[in-house]
Amino acid sequence: MSHDYRGAFKESVAEYKTLRETAPGPMDAFAQLHKAAVQEGALGTKTKELMALAIGVAMRCKGCVVSHARAAVKAGATMQEIGEAVGVAVLMGGGPATVYGGKAVEAARQFSEPAAG
Numbered sequence: 001m002s003h004d005y006r007g008a009f010k011e012s013v014a015e016y017k018t019l020r021e022t023a024p025g026p027m028d029a030f031a032q033l034h035k036a037a038v039q040e041g042a043l044g045t046k047t048k049e050l051m052a053l054a055i056g057v058a059m060r061c062k063g064c065v066v067s068h069a070r071a072a073v074k075a076g077a078t079m080q081e082i083g084e085a086v087g088v089a090v091l092m093g094g095g096p097a098t099v100y101g102g103k104a105v106e107a108a109r110q111f112s113e114p115a116a117g
Contacts, residue, residue, distance in 0.1 A: 005066050005107035006115065012063045038071070046075035050085040053108075057086055057100040058093030065100055069107035082108040 020027040038048045049072035056064030072082060086101040093100075 003103070003106065005069070005103075005110045008062070008066045008107075009070055012066060044075075046072065046077050046081075049075050050077055050081060053082070053104055054085045054089035054092075057089035057097050057104050060093070060096055060100050062100070062103065065104045066107050069104050070111045073108050073111040077108070079105070079108060079112065 016027075020031075038045050038052070043051075049068055053065065053068040053072050056068050069082070072085075077085075082105060086097075086104050089104075090097045090101050
């Protein structure tokens, strides 16, 4: 079964916006934490996004998988790098991570392709 991960990302963004309107203080703080955590440093943004993707797979968080697959691709991650990150996630997350690993690879594939229209 194929999923529209671009659509899923748009849905997550809309839900996040609603949450931010409902709880602006915590969500603004989370947004600042996110920005600080993935900025260039001793580790590059691409590496950090691959780490976040792997953790999202291991934690079985579909929204995390979609968001960080997109961010990793935008940061320049290749499909081979995505695959290796997912492999580490499967190591750490076991069988259930294989399900979310497939979602991560497919999401990254979709975000790697030019948007239709």
